[in-house]
Amino acid sequence: xxxxTGEPVIAMGGFTGSDPAMTADKLAAYVASxxxxxxxxxxxxxxxxxxxxxxx
Numbered sequence: 001x002x003x004x005t006g007e008p009v010i011a012m013g014g015f016t017g018s019d020p021a022m023t024a025d026k027l028a029a030y031v032a033s034x035x036x037x038x039x040x041x042x043x044x045x046x047x048x049x050x051x052x053x054x055x056x
Contacts, residue, residue: 001040010036 002009010030012022030036 001007010022012027013019014021027036027039
């Protein structure tokens with residue numbers, strides 16, 4: 001997303017989906033202030049242990 005648009009992007013959840021860097025309250029504040037206009041939800045966890053690509 002960053003490379004495709006050149007716009008700043010907030011990553012939520014981290015590699016495993018467990019990083020609490022963005023809370024619901026912070027997200028709401030960004031939306032209310034107009035600093036955040038789009039949210040692209042992901043699906044599930046990342047990484048090899050969670051079904052991601054693994055070397056063979």
